Each structure stands twice: as C-alpha cells, then as structure tokens.
C-alpha cells in the first residue's frame with residue numbers, strides 16, 4: 037500500500053492529455069469475450085481495474101498482451117466458465133462477464149462482485165435482464181451460477197436505470213436468438229461506446245443514448261477494434277483540481293459533449309471555459325460562488341462520480357453549498373477526511389451541507405474509495421502545508437498517473453517510495469515552519 041504526499045498551495049497551470057476511460061474500457065473488454073479471436077482496444081488506460089479485468093480474461097483462457105497503451109485480447113480459447121470470488125470481489129464490473137459467458141458458452145459461474153464501498157450495490161437488475169432472455173440462475177451463498185440453451189431475445193424493462201445492468205443486457209442480447217428490446221436503460225456515454233464497439237464486431241444494435249435500445253441477435257461476432265475515448269471523470273477531476281487551486285488548465289483531448297452537466301456546475305462556481313482548436317481551456321481564476329443545490333443524477337445529469345471532487349472544490353469557496361447524492365446511498369466517506377483537513381461538512385443521509393472558505397491544512401487522511409480518494413488529493417493541492425493521502429490503491433483503480441499528471445500542471449505530489457522528492461525542492465516560506 038502506498039501513500040501520496042502532496043505539498044499544497046500552488047495554483048495548477050498548463051496542458052494535460054486525458055487517459056482512456058475506465059468505465060468505457062471495462063465493458064469493451066467483456067465484449068471482447070464474445071469473439072473467438074483477437075480484439076484490440078487502443079489507448080486503453082493502464083489502471084488497476086483494467087489489469088483486474090485482464091487477469092479475469094486470462095483466467096478464462098484468453099491470451100492478452102500490451103503494446104504501449106494498446107491492449108490485445110486473444111479470446112480464441114477463453115472457454116472456461118468460472119471466475120473465482122478472488123477476482124470478482126475486487127471489482128464490481130466483473131459481474132457483466134456473466135452475460136458475456138452466457139452468450140459465448142451458455143453457462144457461467146462467478147463470485148459476487150466487489151468494488152468501491154459506496155452503497156449497497158445489489159445486482160438484482162443484472163439477474164433480471166439475464167432471466168428475461170431465458171437464463172436459469174441460481175444464487176448460492178458465494179457463487180452465482182447461470183445457464184441457458186441459446187439465449188432468446190425478449191423485452192427487458194428496467195425498474196431503475198443502471199449502467200451495469202444495461203451493459204449486462206446488451207452483452208447477453210447480441211448473440212441471442214431474435215430481437216431484444218431494453219427499456220428504461222441507462223444512457224451514459226460508456227453504454228454508447230460499448231454499442232459502437234460491438235457494432236465494429238458485427239452486432240446489430242440501435243437506439244443507444246436513448247432509454248430504449250433494440251438489438252437483433254447475430255450468429256457470431258468478428259474481431260473488435262476501437263480507440264478507448266478519453267475519461268470524462270478524469271477530465272472533470274483535473275478541472276476540479278485547477279478549480280480548487282484557482283488555476284487555468286488546458287485539456288488537450290476533452291470529451292466535451294460528455295461533460296455538459298459538469299461544466300454547467302463549474303460555470304456556476306465561477307469557472308469559465310472555452311473550446312479552442314478542439315482543446316478545452318478551463319479558467320478557474322473566478323471560482324468563488326457556492327452552489328445553492330447540486331444533485332447527482334443519471335446521465336445526462338450531473339455524474340455521481342464527480343460529486344466528491346466538486347465537494348472538495350466547494351470546501352474552498354466561502355458560503356454554504358448543498359449536495360444531494362441520489363445514486364449511491366453511502367458516497368460521503370471523503371467528507372469525514374475533508375473535515376480533518378479543516379473543512380466544515382455536515383452529512384445527513386443523502387444530503388451534505390458544506391460551509392466553505394475556512395482554510396484547509398495538510399494532515400494525514402485516508403482514501404476509502406476511488407473518487408473520494410481523488411477528492412482528498414484535490415483538497416490537499418489547495419491546503420496549506422503537506423498532506424499525506426493514504427489508500428493510494430483505491431485511487432489507482434481509476435487514475436493511471438494522477439501524481440505525474442498533476443505535477444505536469446505544477447502540483448507537488450509524490451508517491452511514497454521512501455524517498456522524499458519534495459525535500460529537495462524549496463518550499464514556500466509559510467510551509468516550512
């Protein structure tokens with residue numbers, strides 16, 4: 037387990053290129069199992085969750101290799117149908133492999149999925165989708181077992197929008213016999229990328245991006261190849277880093293259309309942005325307005341994954357802000373740690389009240405999940421003094437080079453390797469005492 041040490045108090049400035057999207061890459065990797073041959077994801081992020089999914093594919097019999105950031109997956113012999121709880125417990129996305137295994141091998145068994153502890157995170161909608169297509173599912177104490185004759189297309193009408201369950205239904209339906217209609221499905225960009233990827237493989241899908249996706253099953257899929265899009269959550273996180281320190285940054289490859297709700301919130305806090313030659317310039321010099329009410333919503337609403345990073349920014353803005361977390365019931369773990377740094381956040385159920393403006397000070401804090409961990413890094417950049425963020429293993433699940441990236445922008449971060457890089461750098465006078 038490594039920590040990150042951060043010297044705060046320096047506004048971020050400069051240009052940055054955004055890594056490939058975690059939430060797009062993971063379901064594309066699962067989709068690659070549906071072709072008995074080699075598929076490639078270009079610009080794939082080299083992050084812990086991708087490595088975990090790669091490990092699972094290997095466990096199933098796939099051969100995988102990297103060429104720089106291009107991930108090759110040869111699934112010719114990936115015919116095993118059991119994934120142990122050791123792997124699935126590490127990552128929630130593993131559950132979508134059940135639909136892919138049913139499509140490919142007509143059976144599958146896996147341990148219950150783990151992932152960030154941000155709420156109860158049931159999988160009832162995943163299993164509902166598979167049952168609607170004819171899967172026979174047994175939920176044991178440790179393993180879920182599913183089998184079918186060839187899956188048969190049908191109607192899947194979700195009681196609630198779920199990104200993962202929508203992906204599950206899509207992965208199961210593309211090789212099913214006949215037509216499937218998914219209703220009230222999630223509309224997140226990652227679902228659209230999954231459908232585009234599957235179409236490169238020969239799947240017959242339409243309607244992604246709306247709440248109704250129609251799929252006509254095909255007999256087999258060809259190899260897949262696609263560039264993984266830039267990660268909208270990482271882009272939002274880095275803009276928040278600039279906002280917390282009142283800097284100006286340029287995102288070289290912004291996923292602009294996917295950031296609308298976030299950029300609207302950024303603008304309300306006083307941020308200004310413009311697109312120039314395909315780059316996004318985010319100027320945070322005017323950040324200073326609290327948010328009277330921000331609620332997280334399914335896409336195209338404000339993403340729950342950026343709730344904690346924005347909360348970190350709000351701790352630096354004088355006045356009262358309010359957040360309501362509508363997607364996950366336990367996503368305020370970072371608030372306790374932010375309070376240890378001098379923030380004033382009160383959480384009641386799904387609501388948080390932030391009284392911002394009192395200065396943050398560096399101390400030792402602990403990340404307990406991915407995005408909350410990133411929020412602590414942002415607060416540390418804005419804080420006086422040195423902060424040690426423990427729990428780097430959560431942050432690296434989704435950020436390939438958070439320290440290097442933020443250092444490129446003028447931050448002072450280092451992973452704790454035992455060598456204190458910043459001790460050789462001259463600290464601002466007020467930090468030395």
Ligand code: UD1
Nearest residue numbers: 059129157158159160161162198199200201340341363364
């Ligand atoms: C995905 C994203 C995650 C993001 C979330 C919401 C990936 C790998 N992860 O997670 O980063 O925060 O979408 O945008 O893409 N639910 C049920 N039953 C189910 C499934 C979900 O009740 O069977 C509930 C969840 O508890 C939650 C809500 O539905 O309250 C939304 O969850 P979901 O959209 O499924 O999130 P994930 O796919 O897990």
